[in-house]
Amino acid sequence: MSRREPAIPRGFRDLEPHEMILRKEVMAKIESVFRRYGFDPIDTPAVELFEILSGKYGEEAENKLMWRFRDPWGDREYALRYDLTVPLARFVAMHRNFPLPFKRYHIAPVWRHEEPQRGRYREFYQCDADIVGSPYPEADAEILMLAEDVYRELGIEGVRIMINDRRILKGIFEEELGIRDPMNVYRAIDKLDKIGLEGVRGDLKRIGISETIIDKIVNIISLRAPLEEAIRDLQARYGSNQHVIEGIKHLEEISTIVRSKNIVFDMSLVRGLDYYTGPIFEAIVEGIKIGSIGGGGRYDNLIEMFTGTKVPATGFSIGLDRVIEVGLELGVFNMSKKTYNQVYVVVMDRDSSVFNYAINIVRDLRSNGISVSWDLMRRSYQKQREYARKLSVPVILYIGKAEVESGKVTIYITTSGERREIERDMLAKTLKEIL
Amino acid sequence: MSRREPAIPRGFRDLEPHEMILRKEVMAKIESVFRRYGFDPIDTPAVELFEILSGKYGEEAENKLMWRFRDPWGDREYALRYDLTVPLARFVAMHRNFPLPFKRYHIAPVWRHEEPQRGRYREFYQCDADIVGSPYPEADAEILMLAEDVYRELGIEGVRIMINDRRILKGIFEEELGIRDPMNVYRAIDKLDKIGLEGVRGDLKRIGISETIIDKIVNIISLRAPLEEAIRDLQARYGSNQHVIEGIKHLEEISTIVRSKNIVFDMSLVRGLDYYTGPIFEAIVEGIKIGSIGGGGRYDNLIEMFTGTKVPATGFSIGLDRVIEVGLELGVFNMSKKTYNQVYVVVMDRDSSVFNYAINIVRDLRSNGISVSWDLMRRSYQKQREYARKLSVPVILYIGKAEVESGKVTIYITTSGERREIERDMLAKTLKEIL
Numbered sequence: 001m002s003r004r005e006p007a008i009p010r011g012f013r014d015l016e017p018h019e020m021i022l023r024k025e026v027m028a029k030i031e032s033v034f035r036r037y038g039f040d041p042i043d044t045p046a047v048e049l050f051e052i053l054s055g056k057y058g059e060e061a062e063n064k065l066m067w068r069f070r071d072p073w074g075d076r077e078y079a080l081r082y083d084l085t086v087p088l089a090r091f092v093a094m095h096r097n098f099p100l101p102f103k104r105y106h107i108a109p110v111w112r113h114e115e116p117q118r119g120r121y122r123e124f125y126q127c128d129a130d131i132v133g134s135p136y137p138e139a140d141a142e143i144l145m146l147a148e149d150v151y152r153e154l155g156i157e158g159v160r161i162m163i164n165d166r167r168i169l170k171g172i173f174e175e176e177l178g179i180r181d182p183m184n185v186y187r188a189i190d191k192l193d194k195i196g197l198e199g200v201r202g203d204l205k206r207i208g209i210s211e212t213i214i215d216k217i218v219n220i221i222s223l224r225a226p227l228e229e230a231i232r233d234l235q236a237r238y239g240s241n242q243h244v245i246e247g248i249k250h251l252e253e254i255s256t257i258v259r260s261k262n263i264v265f266d267m268s269l270v271r272g273l274d275y276y277t278g279p280i281f282e283a284i285v286e287g288i289k290i291g292s293i294g295g296g297g298r299y300d301n302l303i304e305m306f307t308g309t310k311v312p313a314t315g316f317s318i319g320l321d322r323v324i325e326v327g328l329e330l331g332v333f334n335m336s337k338k339t340y341n342q343v344y345v346v347v348m349d350r351d352s353s354v355f356n357y358a359i360n361i362v363r364d365l366r367s368n369g370i371s372v373s374w375d376l377m378r379r380s381y382q383k384q385r386e387y388a389r390k391l392s393v394p395v396i397l398y399i400g401k402a403e404v405e406s407g408k409v410t411i412y413i414t415t416s417g418e419r420r421e422i423e424r425d426m427l428a429k430t431l432k433e434i435l
Numbered sequence: 436m437s438r439r440e441p442a443i444p445r446g447f448r449d450l451e452p453h454e455m456i457l458r459k460e461v462m463a464k465i466e467s468v469f470r471r472y473g474f475d476p477i478d479t480p481a482v483e484l485f486e487i488l489s490g491k492y493g494e495e496a497e498n499k500l501m502w503r504f505r506d507p508w509g510d511r512e513y514a515l516r517y518d519l520t521v522p523l524a525r526f527v528a529m530h531r532n533f534p535l536p537f538k539r540y541h542i543a544p545v546w547r548h549e550e551p552q553r554g555r556y557r558e559f560y561q562c563d564a565d566i567v568g569s570p571y572p573e574a575d576a577e578i579l580m581l582a583e584d585v586y587r588e589l590g591i592e593g594v595r596i597m598i599n600d601r602r603i604l605k606g607i608f609e610e611e612l613g614i615r616d617p618m619n620v621y622r623a624i625d626k627l628d629k630i631g632l633e634g635v636r637g638d639l640k641r642i643g644i645s646e647t648i649i650d651k652i653v654n655i656i657s658l659r660a661p662l663e664e665a666i667r668d669l670q671a672r673y674g675s676n677q678h679v680i681e682g683i684k685h686l687e688e689i690s691t692i693v694r695s696k697n698i699v700f701d702m703s704l705v706r707g708l709d710y711y712t713g714p715i716f717e718a719i720v721e722g723i724k725i726g727s728i729g730g731g732g733r734y735d736n737l738i739e740m741f742t743g744t745k746v747p748a749t750g751f752s753i754g755l756d757r758v759i760e761v762g763l764e765l766g767v768f769n770m771s772k773k774t775y776n777q778v779y780v781v782v783m784d785r786d787s788s789v790f791n792y793a794i795n796i797v798r799d800l801r802s803n804g805i806s807v808s809w810d811l812m813r814r815s816y817q818k819q820r821e822y823a824r825k826l827s828v829p830v831i832l833y834i835g836k837a838e839v840e841s842g843k844v845t846i847y848i849t850t851s852g853e854r855r856e857i858e859r860d861m862l863a864k865t866l867k868e869i870l
Contacts, residue, residue: 003739003740003741003743004486004487004490004740004741005741006487006525006528006529006741006742007484007486007487007525007529008480008483008484008525008529009480009482009483009484009511009513012480012482013480014477014478014479014480014526014529014530015477015478015479016477016530017475017476017477017539020475020476020477020478021475021476023478024476032804035775035806036801036804036805036806036807037801037806037807037808038774038775038776038779038806038807038808039775040452040455040456040773040774040775040776041452041455041456041459041775042449042450042451042452042455043449043450043455043458044443044449044450045443045444045447045448045449045558046481046515046544046546046558047444047447047502047515047546047557047558048443048444049442049443049444051439051442052439052441052442055439067482067507068507069504069505069507070504072502072503072504072548073548076444078444080481080482090441090442090443091449093441094441094442094443094449095449095451099822099825099826100812101811101812103808104452109481111481111482113507113508122482123480123481123482131811133812134811134812136811136812136813138810138811138812138813139811142811145798149801257794304438305438305439306438306439306440306441307441308438338475339473339475340470340473340474340475340476341473341475344473359692363580366471366472366584369467369471370471371470371471371472371473372471372472372473373472373473373538375573376536376566376569376571376573376574376577377535377536377568377569377571377573378571378573387534390534391534
């Protein structure tokens with residue numbers, strides 16, 4: 001067999017145990033909040049037919065960022081899923097047996113061919129909660145309460161949820177400013193965080209927006225204020241525009257239910273994806289420059305593209321990798337736990353009576369739910385101890401001839417340095433108290 | 436936006452909440468056993484460079500079953516991972532910082548372009564536990580004890596673990612029978628369950644094996660017996676063959692540690708993958724025709740293909756979908772749980788004082804860890820109740836003007852039909868007792 005240099009595709013990564021242990025803890029917390037809010041889990045395949053994803057995200061996503069490939073055995077075109085929202089829409093169209101509203105969560109990887117950067121990989125996990133079937137602000141409010149609770153559960157402080165509404169944007173950009181293709185303008189504005197105001201100006205110019213209109217846009221998107229204040233402002237300026245009014249009314253009703261000071265109106269929040277139709281959301285952390293740690297919104301027309309009948313929906317997606325980055329930076333998460341191992345059994349003697357005594361103890365502790373490792377390398381007891389220490393196991397057990405004869409076990413608690421002799425029969429119970 | 440018929444690639448599937456709820460329970464049990472045995476989690480990307488997977492699984496796997504595709508933006512070739520073993524080998528080569536033995540588990544989907552059939556999909560989950568670094572039977576024994584414990588934890592009875600050793604096969608097939616390319620013969624034998632003995636004979640003939648040798652092969656692979664009995668038999672017939680003796684000795688030592696009657700020697704167990712070098716395993720359930728529910732073995736040369744130095748390894752892979760099929764057939768699993776929702780709050784009145792009372796109760800119960808849903812559809816209370824019943828929620832709460840005035844809540848337990856009035860302050864506590 002010939003040697004092959006080990007390598008991984010660019011923008012992808014492995015996760016080591018200390019990373020996975022934290023990740024599983026974070027995912028479990030997110031999932032517990034999803035469940036508390038009455039959301040149930042589904043799963044969809046990583047591989048979708050390209051035609052299903054096509055026409056949903058916009059031209060750049062579809063042609064530059066989506067992992068598309070031809071069936072090696074047939075003539076179909078496939079794509080790795082780009083988010084969990086379009087697969088949900090397809091799912092809903094193919095499984096019509098659920099009573100509405102259908103509240104589902106989905107925690108799974110998605111693939112995007114973006115430039116790798118901090119907290120952003122080409123394969124990353126989204127944790128989505130969506131409500132299918134309700135056109136009412138109650139559903140958006142439920143989603144926002146859930147989002148706030150997820151970040152609270154994770155201990156991430158300083159979270160602000162930015163809010164806007166595609167109808168407000170439509171009223172202002174299409175009707176007041178007369179822009180014909182607003183999605184292009186939104187996608188330029190959406191890059192504000194990445195490329196700055198001058199960058200956005202440049203992009204807008206490039207897509208043919210006049211300097212006068214660009215100045216107006218720059219002025220408009222500077223509106224960022226507590227929701228009630230923003231609503232008064234918008235009402236004063238665009239009170240006669242039907243779309244703006246519709247959006248305002250919807251946001252007001254959401255606000256009445258959610259009653260949170262952390263929800264802030266931000267006109268520069270536009271979201272880059274095509275499918276939004278109503279309120280849109282994005283969560284950021286004050287003072288941390290990593291972009292959004294979650295986002296979502298209402299997409300009342302997406303499911304209709306598969307069903308032919310209107311099925312309103314709204315949802316929120318937590319960016320797992322970003323959340324972990326932020327939690328680490330804030331010091332609320334750490335990766336100090338390197339193993340689930342709780343006990344390492346050092347066998348002091350190769351004698352078969354000692355070995356049998358030890359292996360029986362290993363079996364017994366495992367059947368008591370304790371995580372145990374033992375020597376699989378035929379090492380000297382010094383080397384076994386060295387391994388146990390490298391593994392950062394909290395408790396080390398020593399078993400030799402003396403222990404077999406006395407019916408006891410010597411335990412060593414690595415954190416405190418305490419050493420004790422325990423009766424064989426009391427071992428599992430004692431360890432459970434220590435661990 | 437134009438209508439698109441919803442569709443999913445052939446051989447793939449969605450999982451609905453009742454399927455996911457069972458699946459999560461099964462995965463949690465498997466994971467708990469992995470942890471008890473001192474295995475730690477890792478993750479690797481779904482997308483690998485094709486060159487990493489190439490030359491590891493055999494020609495059919497590589498050219499017919501592997502999902503390969505070209506980078507749409509560059510000239511690299513990618514593949515969706517085909518199992519979790521080769522990615523582990525690459526991982527070990529790229530992360531050399533772990534003390535050996537490195538015991539890792541990995542629960543993740545893999546992709547194979549096989550004909551869809553019962554319990555077999557083109558995307559399916561494997562639950563792998565592997566030990567990297569030990570050449571000793573202790574490691575294989577650890578793996579077999581773990582496999583037995585996983586099936587025990589899941590309540591699946593009648594599991595037999597078939598065992599053989601590639602060195603025994605090498606000694607007999609290559610040296611005694613003079614077969615030059617044994618992998619082709621193994622792959623033919625590996626199909627025994629699918630195509631029967633006559634099918635295997637046909638396949639062997641097609642790859643150029645003579646009738647005389649085919650008769651011998653058929654006779655040889657009929658050996659299936661308790662491990663000790665099989666070892667005596669093999670010793671008598673091939674006692675002078677060094678490879679057979681090596682294999683026998685290794686299996687004997689495994690057996691001394693594992694001491695299980697459910698481990699059976701089976702000469703027709705060969706495993707179709709190229710990379711095995713020592714003991715090989717496969718778990719089946721007596722009387723259930725679904726093929727194996729898990730398998731594995733020792734692969735002492737695989738990691739060397741990436742590192743250049745020998746790193747022995749052994750492991751076992753639980754086939755999650757097959758295990759679930761079998762558990763359902765045996766009646767030890769069921770999919771009766773359709774939702775995590777525990778409480779549905781019926782709001783009897785659209786009055787804002789009632790609404791506020793209700794939403795505060797929803798918030799309060801959720802902060803107590805109870806899973807709650809409420810009306811997001813502005814439905815009449817009769818329709819709300821109907822929805823709650825369709826959702827199969829165990830407890831329904833009724834909140835109207837009377838409840839607001841009395842400071843109480845009416846609860847209805849759907850399983851028993853019991854109806855009670857509870858003081859607002861006692862609600863969370865009472866519900867926790869009921870649920």
